[in-house]
Amino acid sequence: MRDGGEAVSDFVVALGLVLAIEGLLFAAWPGAAKRAFAHVLETPEASLRLVGIVSAAIGVAVVWFIRG
Numbered sequence: 766m767r768d769g770g771e772a773v774s775d776f777v778v779a780l781g782l783v784l785a786i787e788g789l790l791f792a793a794w795p796g797a798a799k800r801a802f803a804h805v806l807e808t809p810e811a812s813l814r815l816v817g818i819v820s821a822a823i824g825v826a827v828v829w830f831i832r833g
Contacts, residue, residue, distance in 0.1 A: 791798050805813065
């Protein structure tokens with residue numbers, strides 16, 4: 766089992782990766798990002814919730830598979 770400091774470090778690294786990837790997407794394709802946000806505003810909450818839950822589950826499964 767990993768100690769608390771390593772877990773926090775992993776979390777901060779993961780957060781940094783999310784910000785870096787999102788930043789690259791906004792920098793490379795700002796128009797597409799604006800269109801995506803406009804589409805999200807028109808999407809029903811139930812659909813957004815389902816996509817969020819599925820995405821979170823896939824993310825946890827990937828991390829669990831890779832990190833063990």
